[in-house]
Amino acid sequence: MRVSRNELTASLKKAFEGLGFSVGDYQDAAAMVIWSEMHGLNGLQQLQDALPSLYSCLCLHAKLIRNDDNYALLNGQSSSILLCGSQTVRLACALARQQGSGQVQLDNCHNRRFIAQRLVSAAQSDSALVAYWVEGDRAFKLSVESGAKQPIYSEFASTAISADQSLMIFVGNDLAAVEAKFSAAINPGPPIETTSPDTMINSYNDMLEQGIEIDDNLWHELDNLVARVLVESTESSRAGAGD
Amino acid sequence: MRPASQVMQLNRLGSFHQSRLSFMRTLVRRMVQENWQINSTVFDLDTEGYGTAVYEVKAKYGTYSYVLFSHYLDPENRNDRVIADQWDLTMALCEGSVDAEQLEFLRNNVPKQEAGRVDSRVFVLSRGNRSGRTFDYVVDQLTQGRQPDVDVIAEVGYLYRTTAAYGSGKLGMADWEKVRTKHRDFARPFAAEMFTCFMLRHFSLQHADYIAAQRAPKTAVKLDDDIKRYFGIGNSTGLGMAPFLINHPLLINQWIEQRETALARAIMAGREGLDTAILDRFASGTARVIQHLGEISTGDTQQNISNGLVREELQELEHWLRAEGKNIIDSHYSWAELVQYAECNWHIETQEVINSMLIELYPELVDELEEMMAVEEDQHLVPQMSLDDLKDLIEDKYDWALAIDFSRTESQGSFWYRSEEKMEPRLGQTYVDMGMEKQMPLAIGRMVRECYDEICIYMTEFPQQDVAHFILQQPNFSGAICRIQTMARSQYGDIRENLVHSDVLPIHLLRCKLSFFGVSKFDPRSRLWVRNTMFQGAPLISDFGKPFFDDWQFPIKPVLSSTSDSSVG
16 A cells, blocks of 8 residues: 555654654654655665564663763664664764764664664754664665765675674764765775665655555554554543543 | 744634635635636536536646535534544545546545545545535525525524545645645645635535525526625534644744734834824724624634624724824824734733734735745754753743643643544543543643753753763653754744643634634634634635735625625526
8 A cells, every 4th residue: 555654654653652662762763764765775664674673672772881082882772773873873963063073883773774864864954974884794884965865875795794783873074074084984895786866866756756655564563553552532531522 | 023922822822813824815815816717527416416526626837626525414423523434525636637537536535534545646635514504594595596694694604614624645645745846836834725625615605506406496596696705614623733733833933933924014014103094994904803703603602702802892993093093193103002002901812803904904015925834844953052051942942831830730630642533632631531641742841841850950960961962861852852952943833831731721722723724703612622614705716817805804794786686586
């Protein structure tokens, strides 16, 4: 079935609320999923894959382990980037504002591909950002220029060993400066696949025009999560609606 | 412009009236001036008026279809509440022309409303119920060759009332962003929804004429055009509208800022005195509002008292304008002085009526603001802000929230929640009704208070720290801080009221939003829902393209011309 963006946003917000996400978190999580889906990064498939662990998660956020000047280390406590992503990017941006550049390493965190929307959102506040992580034999890099609405998304062959589900965020005033400053950490060689901003824009426009295709089972699963935030209707409760 | 501390009080917002910037007014201006061509391509109704109608709408930038289904409805099942599942009329506004296949698809889904699914070719889905008091009466009169009595019409003001108009992507429809970017004719907030209601009004008038003609082909007459203009569309609005105002603070800020800008421009225009022409128009406008308020029929005691008080105060104003007109002009009296006098001496509702009337006087200064009613609604958190600055900001911008004593039982006597019945928002009584643990986060004042208290505690240990580090420690406050920082950059937006107080009056929220829609004749049915009238007094489709003076606000009973008599019999 096809749903609209607004409809999916409303459903996801309530579904995440049903999973125990708090105000702020459920808006951010919904935005991350929808952004990924509409820009062609399979956000709904990722969500479907993530849901089993989200059902049992305790809605933990990232914990600060260390903070030295422009570097911080966070522990994601085996949680999802849907819960830790905003904190991580915001900390990196704050460090960059104070120190000229910021680098945050988030360890032990899942569903890292969802981070794209958080980067784009932060880029609207005069920051350039790069996210980098390794999954199996692939490395992934998302780069957003300051003020840009789409990132460049690249995949690389990686021989590096993934350090505990880590995600690195680098922030500076412009992308060239960020790439230069952190080149040792984020220059894994030529990409084997790149998704350009134009591809993402086309995907977004198509879905805006036609609606977003969603698997019936996932939609039904979201409905069940939404039901968690609804209150049983009684004669008494109808009085609270004006009867 | 007026400060938020004055404008954003809930009882003042609940006293707003429509203005030139209201969405119905701007839509009508656009349709008439651009001479939109609206014709029925299908009018397939049986003799009782049940069937299908399709109208093709040729606007300035595009073609659209308004598709309507008329069904028999047992009066026993006629229910205005959101939870209803049958209606007299159901309708959809679609992009482009509708072919047979799409019409069949719509026929299978539109009558089901929330229980159906449509697609992104549809902008708006709506429904309407007949007025038990007027529809049969009007049809009977027409059938007998007579025009209906205007006094009877005035009691209600419409033949049908709509109980919901869904847009913005609900039920598979087109997203607002698609409508805004692709269809300029409807690229203003709620323009497509308002148009759908306008078309319902058009159909309702055509429907009455049609049924009367079917019943008595030889004797029936058509409704007189002046009477037609006096018919609007009824509307029932309940709590479903209330959370919108809290959840869209940047949009509300934009609407109110434009209205306040319009008012400031009007006041400035009269800063060095007034002339006879403008004073005459103002006096005539005042007389008209007095009559309008006197013609409102409501069973709500409080609304009746309020209408009476506003009338008395406006009569005082009109008398003064008529008696002192020359002195007012000679003394270089300004609108600012009148506004100040009203604020010191008259009720808030009178003040806001006067403000709407002042805005009305200066279309050349005001109308351009209609293009400024939409806004990007992204909220942004500023992570590098020091907690010291954030604390100062809360104390400065949210002093109203910090002034509320939430330790008092009544301060948290209510809670808002979504019912499992169509997710309808409802208001519960704390510790009495079920669902407190699932309440919606609409208590902005309490949220700010809790956030502020946590910041103060955290700062005792980390006085130099920033927001980013605070939300690492207290992640559940990221939403609150994001809103606080965002709204601090705008002048209006947050309603300065404890919305979970046991005595909260949600009807003020409804009235505020409805005033921006442009409705009139508020008829509260309880503190939780209100009936009102849309498009009463507005031009008819047959008026499009003709010379038009946009003055259909505060509608009053028509004085029928002699030609109306000739149509009888």
